[in-house]
Amino acid sequence: MSVALPAASACVEAPLVAHLIYRLDIGGLETLLVDTINRMPAGCYRHAVICLTDYTDFAQRITRPDVALFALHKPPGLALGTHADLFRLLRRLRPAILHTYNLGAIEYAATAWAAGVPARVHAEHGRDARDPQGLNPKHNLLRRLLVPFIDRYVPVSHDLRGWLESTVRIPKRKLQLIDNGVDTERFHAGANAGVAEAWQDPDAFVIGTVGRLQDVKDQVTLIDAFDILRRDLPGERLRLVLVGDGPLRASLEARVQAAGLQDSVWFAGARADVAPVMRSFSLFALSSIAEGTPVTMLEAMASELPVVSTAVGGIPELVAHGNSGTLVPSGDARAMAAAIVPYVRDRALARRHGAAGRARIEQKYSMRAMLAAYVALYDELCHTKKTPRKAITPCAE
Template sequence: MSTADATPLIVHLIHRLDVGGLENGLVNLINHLPPDRYRHAIVCLEGSSDFRLRIQRPGIEIISINKHEGKDWGHYLRLFHTLKRLRPQLIHTRNLAGMEAQLLAAAAGVRLRVHGEHGRDIHDLHGTKRRYRLLRRLLKPLIGHFIAVSRDLENWLVDTIGALPQRVTHICNGVDSLQFHPRLGPPDAIGPQGFIAERSFVIGSVGRMAAVKDHMTLVHAFLMLLAHGGGPSPERLRLVIIGDGPCRRACLDVLGAAGAASLAWLPGARDDIAPLMRGMTVFVQPSLAEGASNTVLEAMASGLPVIATDVGGNPELVQPGWTGTLVPPRDPGQLADAIRDYDRIPGLAAQHGIRARRRVLQEFSLAAMANAYLAVYDGLTRQPPIKG
């Protein structure tokens, strides 16, 4: 057996390897774990996109099970045979979509099994849906360790699902504070030519444009600011939403119907998120549910004040009155008020942004995240700790 083959293999099972916070966290983790400790393979229930090119570590096998829409009973057999072929020492599933694989992994002889909770979706915002809770409780005995990206999810796993506290570890996402940094000079010009005006006030957001992210509330808050004033003038006010998804068309239609299309830029998915963030004045995250948002951390690392909804893990990242503002979900009026404050109070945006950047450097580094995952993996595989 070669040295490479003797290195323990971890299979990371996810729904699809595409643009998203969970997927970004997985790529960051693989890129920052010590390369000689574990081998990695990614099994995608559906498939992958060019997002896989962000993996910097060579030799990562990416397998697509090609699950069909709805109930595809055949995908269970394909997944079982894939696990039998790979023979991993450990499987790490993520979120409800991957949890059923814990049963197949046990049947395939995968002895060590980890499950991560990264946030709830639109179908079960508060984790209370009976059949989903029942599924989690039934599969719980098969899982050796849980990882929760927020305290909210950690408490829910223990109090609602019944996981043993000693088998649950809270590991927050990390952020690349070298790639995401404050602008060093004048604001970057973003959007099409002529989109940015003199002293523009740019409201920015980044994320999948799915219902759970609720960008429509941000669009309505933007239109309220244009209509009612009291904040940035229409000549200065701009809206930027980076990301693609089923709600993008509806947002564009609402902006167009209001005559505000020229003041907004919704370009779809982009690979240049870091420089685009440096062109923003404030960052808004209007989600209905969240784990520990990567984009919020990236905005904080970029020196931006963050306005986020008071849901899930957001209160663990955004400190109201210190690094940003928390608002109720689905409330465009309060969201508009929070945005308006950053224009009418001189220096507030810069002050909150500086504190946000400082907090990222102190608490949310990629190295800290990778070391925390490594400790969980080592504890299960009984790998000796790294010396030095």
């Protein structure tokens, strides 16, 4: 087990929340976790992050000095030894709450119960590419069997909430929807002062996407749609930018080369400066086959970008078709290309839809609203489980 100990021990009397995640690396869920820890009032809760496998330099984005970081180095497979390692760690840390994320971490709620952790929360942020509809009977049986050990299941979209209730059959009383939130001060429209990306051109229309290069994001369809778009609009200066890295990068680069698109497609790699990168785009595109409420889309809409996306998961709740963007079926490159055409031809339309998206984010998907919901949930569980805390007044008040 590897551990990064906190530099200070502020608010030692505040209850500890242990966040259990498969791996801490660049990604939407991981960004959300880090932002939640950094932005939550320090006097309310302390935090520890436990990675089942490992963490990368991405962990340096945690700016609070009192956050402990652990890696259990779980090997592939069942790995019963990891349960034992986590049990011992939780007995030492004695957190008030264990907060697990997605299928890869859910089974450890039982371990936390055995270790005496008073409250257990499990969040579902999206489904796996191999099971985009969430119908895998073994996975859903596991989710149901763990109901006695989990106090609250937290879906991040109405779609995920409905699936947990009707398909997985989680009791309604244990479900609590909490919408993802975005930092609307960091993500906004405007010029990038002193920043010039290689793909920028005042006369070009830049289609951008941000996400890990893996099957669930289906960037193949986006590249194919861009190929169609170039042929349909031969007089337009079009650019495609893929921000992110992952196991499919080499095959995607080969596809771009085979299509002769290497002069107009950029693989920007993993970027820490996503906010200014967003401001270099003209439109945000997402070709995923499964999603919860994608953080990158929240960031794009906060940046006043029109959105063209597949209508999967919680995206139809977020993007108003014909108002802040256009939704298309997954896996349909021709439909995605056709949806982008009006924005290329009518930049005023792009601006109107981008402004509508920003208004939607400010109305419902702010970072402040999300943090308030999580603090209220933690407060409720600490009160219900009679977890000792220094202050009697709940932090949410």
